[in-house]
Amino acid sequence: MSIRARPAPAVYEFFAGGGLAGLGLHGFRTLFANDMDRAKAASWRANHAGDIHVGDVWTLDAGDLPGRADLAWASSPCQDVSLAGARGGLDARRSGAFWGFWRLIEALETEGRAPPVIVIENVAGLLTSGQGQDFGTICDVLAGAGYRVGALEMDAAHWLPQSRPRLFIVAMRGLSGPVASGPVGPFHSARVVAARTRLSQRAQAAWVWWSLPAPPRRNLDLAALLEPDTAVDWFTPAQTGALMALTAPLHRDRLEAARASGERRVAAGFRRVRVERGQKVQRLELRFDGLAGCLRTPSGGSSRQYLIVCQAGVVRARRLTGREAARLMGLPDSYVLPKGETAALKLMGDAVAVPVVRALSDGLLRPALEGRAVSPASAFPGPT
Ligand SMILES: C[S@@+](CC[C@H](N)C(=O)[O-])C[C@H]1O[C@@H](n2cnc3c(N)ncnc32)[C@H](O)[C@@H]1O
Known part of the structure; x- marks a missing residue:
């Protein structure tokens, strides 16, 4: 009797930039990637097998998205999400790349292939922008589509010598990911806890405190990464x-x-x-x-x-230098940077730190998709 290997989970990577999210999504295969910036797309191509679709997310439709993804990852510009309430309208198009992404999820849903996991990555300021309404709107929309929603504020400084707090909104449907009974530090920061209290009833009902293993003790110092x-x-x-x-x-x-x-x-x-x-x-x-x-x-x-x-x-x-910036994002020196220093620094300044994505991938996303629960004992103890 042969045992068939389970295929690696698949990801659609939106707003992919230089593809650092994909590099951190250990054990995933990329089915589709998109970004509207040609220079960033060139960097993506220089560092990944396969191709990236170049264009505004609003120009895509579900037919552009091949197969069935387990995860949709969106590092979307999210500010003004709540102001772009006229979803699909001109205003939304101008100010809300998030809505361009979300209408694709809705289109996939009508075809019965909406991904069971969605991750939205953004600056931590999303928790409070628009008096908290941007964050609230995103959580409400996810909850309305039947997803359980939680958020983690993760600082790259746990892994790398760079202070870089980022917000990860993680939504899952039909899966039992590792969850905690309440906020646990350090990823359920005081800002996340406060933002949750401002959510709609529907979003609060759908809320979960995702449990992620404790970060390691960082043993890398800025001086060690320098040329x-x-x-x-x-x-x-x-x-x-x-x-x-x-x-x-x-x-x-x-x-x-x-x-x-x-x-x-x-x-x-x-x-x-x-x-x-x-x-x-x-x-x-x-x-x-x-x-x-x-x-x-x-x-x-x-x-x-x-x-x-x-x-x-x-x-x-x-x-x-651009290379030092790449190291500060957790990239190996084999990562091909654009020629000019300004272009390299721009690429890195917009990106997500690879080990942070890897920690999410290994500690939460893949365990959920593979039906494994992480033992609560390995979750970070103690409240924030
Ligand atoms: C914060 S960066 C994400 C970078 C990526 N996660 C990485 O690690 O390299 C946001 C990206 O969204 C792209 N972008 C912004 N608006 C877009 C739109 N309407 N359609 C497609 N891409 C867009 C930008 O070009 C930028 O590369």
Whole structure:
């Protein structure tokens, strides 16, 4: 008697960018991927087998989605979801990529092939944007379609030396995923707990506290991910001095202490506009806690991240490179980055950290799809 191997679960990956979600979805096979940005799609192709459909999600219909997926993953821009209430209308099209995605799920539903698992990934600010209505609308729509819904706020800093909190709304139908009886830290953050109380009755009734195993203790420090000092371009002493002149007194003291120690100390730095005594001032803020700040797309001044290295009493500064940014997202150096530094930083700034997706995939999504329950003992103990 032969035992047939169960096929790997299949995923439709929407808003796929450089495909980091797909890389983290360990054990899944990608049936379909889409993004409207040609440059990002080129990166997706350079790093994945198969192809990505390039175009606005609103131009897709169910016929473009092959087969039957177990999971629909959407890293969609979600702000203004609640304002785009006229679903399918012009306004919705302009402001609500989420609705472009959701109408595909509805179309799949009429064909009897809506996926049993949906994950919507976004910035944690979605919990409160539109006075909480954006989050509320998404949960309500999922609940209305018969899904059980829960959310986890996961910070990449549990796995990687980057502070990057992100929200994952996980919806399941017809499956018994690992659940807890109430909020458990650290992924059921105070913000998630508060956002749940603002949900509609229907969404509250459908709510579940998904249980995810405790994150490991991070053993990687920002300094460990950096390129060798000899392989990067450093600012001139004058440029470094001008940058350091932007530090506020507290940060300047920390920098001076690091310099005076003589040891090698690495800080991440980013520019912020602060209001001091009624005046807007540019500040360079430094963190010496072994973490980079959240990577962002390099559009505004505050999104540019610097590295400041103190060693043997000397302070040097430079920009974070695209490769270092990729490492901060959990990518191996074999990941093919776009040629230009700005394009690489843009790709990474928009992406989802691979080990975070992997933790969700291994700890929640695949156990649910494979009918395995994770023992409650391995879930993270204690309330937030
Ligand atoms: C937050 S990024 C997701 C990145 C991806 N998860 C990754 O890790 O690389 C959102 C993506 O949605 C794409 N996008 C935004 N609006 C879209 C639309 N209407 N149709 C298709 N893609 C869209 C953007 O080009 C961007 O790559």
